[in-house]
Amino acid sequence: MMKAITRGQLAKRSGCNIETIRYYEKIGLMPEPPRSVRGYRQYDENHERRLLFVLRGRELGFTIADLTSLLDLVDRRAVSCGEVEKLARSHLRSVQEKISDLKRMESTLSATVRSCSGQDVPECPLIDRLFDIK
Amino acid sequence: MMKAITRGQLAKRSGCNIETIRYYEKIGLMPEPPRSVRGYRQYDENHERRLLFVLRGRELGFTIADLTSLLDLVDRRAVSCGEVEKLARSHLRSVQEKISDLKRMESTLSATVRSCSGQDVPECPLIDRLFDIK
DNA sequence: TTTAGTCCCTGTAGTGACTACAGGGTCAAG
DNA sequence: CTTGACCCTGTAGTCACTACAGGGACTAAA
Numbered sequence: 001m002m003k004a005i006t007r008g009q010l011a012k013r014s015g016c017n018i019e020t021i022r023y024y025e026k027i028g029l030m031p032e033p034p035r036s037v038r039g040y041r042q043y044d045e046n047h048e049r050r051l052l053f054v055l056r057g058r059e060l061g062f063t064i065a066d067l068t069s070l071l072d073l074v075d076r077r078a079v080s081c082g083e084v085e086k087l088a089r090s091h092l093r094s095v096q097e098k099i100s101d102l103k104r105m106e107s108t109l110s111a112t113v114r115s116c117s118g119q120d121v122p123e124c125p126l127i128d129r130l131f132d133i134k
Numbered sequence: 135m136m137k138a139i140t141r142g143q144l145a146k147r148s149g150c151n152i153e154t155i156r157y158y159e160k161i162g163l164m165p166e167p168p169r170s171v172r173g174y175r176q177y178d179e180n181h182e183r184r185l186l187f188v189l190r191g192r193e194l195g196f197t198i199a200d201l202t203s204l205l206d207l208v209d210r211r212a213v214s215c216g217e218v219e220k221l222a223r224s225h226l227r228s229v230q231e232k233i234s235d236l237k238r239m240e241s242t243l244s245a246t247v248r249s250c251s252g253q254d255v256p257e258c259p260l261i262d263r264l265f266d267i268k
Numbered sequence: 269t270t271t272a273g274t275c276c277c278t279g280t281a282g283t284g285a286c287t288a289c290a291g292g293g294t295c296a297a298g
Numbered sequence: 299c300t301t302g303a304c305c306c307t308g309t310a311g312t313c314a315c316t317a318c319a320g321g322g323a324c325t326a327a328a
Contacts, residue, residue: 081258085250116219
């Protein structure tokens with residue numbers, strides 16, 4: 001059994017902002033941990049594992065709602081690869097859409113920046129492009 | 135001179151949500167237009183051009199703050215290609231960073247989805263991966 | 269002329285996912 | 299015994315909108 005750690009220690013170990021932990025507790029993503037006599041939160045390795053799960057999921061771009069339902073499956077011990085796959089596939093699609101949106105942005109931006117003189121002159125192709133009617 | 139149009143008409147022409155126009159006015163990105171006797175906003179082609187500028191800039195991922203400073207340069211007739219280029223370049227860098235973050239996400243996700251059985255079984259590589267310690 | 273429907277106005281609250289702050293209590297080191 | 303770092307709480311602020319409630323105005327049909 002791991003010795004109980006405080007919120008600040010959990011934050012440091014996980015790389016999570018300390019307030020975010022309290023926020024995840026408030027929205028039900030993290031369980032309410034036991035408290036010390038003085039009311040300090042006491043976390044153990046299960047809390048840490050769960051928090052890391054959430055942080056990794058967020059890094060992969062899953063929403064809080066996605067993670068809530070994934071953790072709900074886990075909590076109910078009803079993980080079925082089928083359900084998870086469906087969620088992950090639809091998330092993958094949205095990530096791919098974001099990438100192509102950003103690539104379109106990137107090519108417009110870099111074309112415009114290339115055409116910039118960089119001089120201290122009052123003609124700017126970026127401004128002109130944004131102001132172009134139609 | 136273009137006949138004045140209402141907020142709803144401007145919204146329809148520009149493809150912008152009607153409430154967003156009011157929001158842009160509140161934060162000073164759009165000027166307060168003249169009003170009709172009954173208090174209806176009356177927009178003209180300059181408003182439309184400015185709104186399209188903002189909408190295109192947002193599509194390219196510029197923040198409201200970016201657009202505020204760009205439009206400020208325009209309003210002060212002090213557009214210098216140098217300043218604009220600097221902003222655009224730094225924005226381009228952040229877009230490129232976002233793209234590479236998302237690509238990392240994408241490859242992890244698609245690798246995981248590929249390894250999914252898609253079956254109704256309780257072993258799921260995505261869950262396992264998210265729960266892996268370290 | 270009435271009525272129904274669509275527009276416009278205002279202020280305010282809600283969204284997502286945090287992050288920061290104020291005002292207090294606790295604890296360990298020197 | 300004091301200083302500073304930690305912890306607690308509730309609340310407000312962030313960004314860029316979006317939605318809603320409650321009211322007035324205008325248009326077209328019955």
